[in-house]
Amino acid sequence: MKKTLITVLALLLGVSLFAQSAQERPRFPRFKVLAFYNPHVEEAHVQFAEEAVKYFKGLTIGDGFVFDVTTNMADMNDEKLKDYRMIMMLNDVPHAPEQRAAFQRYMENGGGWFGFHVSAYNDRHTDWPWFLDFLGGGVFYRNNWPSMPAKLVVDKSDHRVAKGLPSTFIAPENEWYQWKPSPRENKNIDVIVSLSPDNYPLGLKDIIPDGDLPVVWTNRNYRMVYVNMGHDSRAFTNSTQNYMFINCFRWIMECDPEGNPFLR
Numbered sequence: 001m002k003k004t005l006i007t008v009l010a011l012l013l014g015v016s017l018f019a020q021s022a023q024e025r026p027r028f029p030r031f032k033v034l035a036f037y038n039p040h041v042e043e044a045h046v047q048f049a050e051e052a053v054k055y056f057k058g059l060t061i062g063d064g065f066v067f068d069v070t071t072n073m074a075d076m077n078d079e080k081l082k083d084y085r086m087i088m089m090l091n092d093v094p095h096a097p098e099q100r101a102a103f104q105r106y107m108e109n110g111g112g113w114f115g116f117h118v119s120a121y122n123d124r125h126t127d128w129p130w131f132l133d134f135l136g137g138g139v140f141y142r143n144n145w146p147s148m149p150a151k152l153v154v155d156k157s158d159h160r161v162a163k164g165l166p167s168t169f170i171a172p173e174n175e176w177y178q179w180k181p182s183p184r185e186n187k188n189i190d191v192i193v194s195l196s197p198d199n200y201p202l203g204l205k206d207i208i209p210d211g212d213l214p215v216v217w218t219n220r221n222y223r224m225v226y227v228n229m230g231h232d233s234r235a236f237t238n239s240t241q242n243y244m245f246i247n248c249f250r251w252i253m254e255c256d257p258e259g260n261p262f263l264r
């Protein structure tokens, strides 16, 4: 009898401790995301950003997470970023030294980054070695024009981002960027999806004739995914591609060093 009473008391104590910790950490919204975009860049890149905001805002229905948006790159500072477990870069990169430093600190302290298209653009004028290393070392080399659909190949089918994807799919119109050297040559980089050589020569005005062209990749030293999609409003018109975007989004959050928010 005494033993039973102790067991019951222990159970009650356990339940109340559980209830207390559940109270301390509200379940919804599970986390906050901050998306940056620049409304004054190339028109197609602004169109993409506006579509992306609509798309990801749509995923917040039911208050599962908070999706905040800013067009002010000065928000890239420690004080602002501390509330967010993921930042999205829709069409720009930080330019000012203090913004770059804040971004680097954020990433080195376990922050999440989901970058699209021109958010990885860099050339000999960019002058940001840390960022080049973060991206896997690829400098912008060339692109196709006009933007076109392309056949993509899943290179790393065992990666969470590729879960459920077919081995190949046709992605909607995009301006595809090729990088030199290919990020695939970097040992820290996992290339998850790339452009199929079946596309070559790709383009009508500007042609990509050949070569490796990674499209989706991650740097294993950070909680980040880069996707090359992001040229105009057509980026969210394909269910397979949207499915992949959500895989990227979920994986970045699942890897949060503060805990997988979908499990609480």
Ligand code: ZN
Pocket: 044, 045, 117, 118, 175, 230, 231
């Ligand atoms: Zn573009």
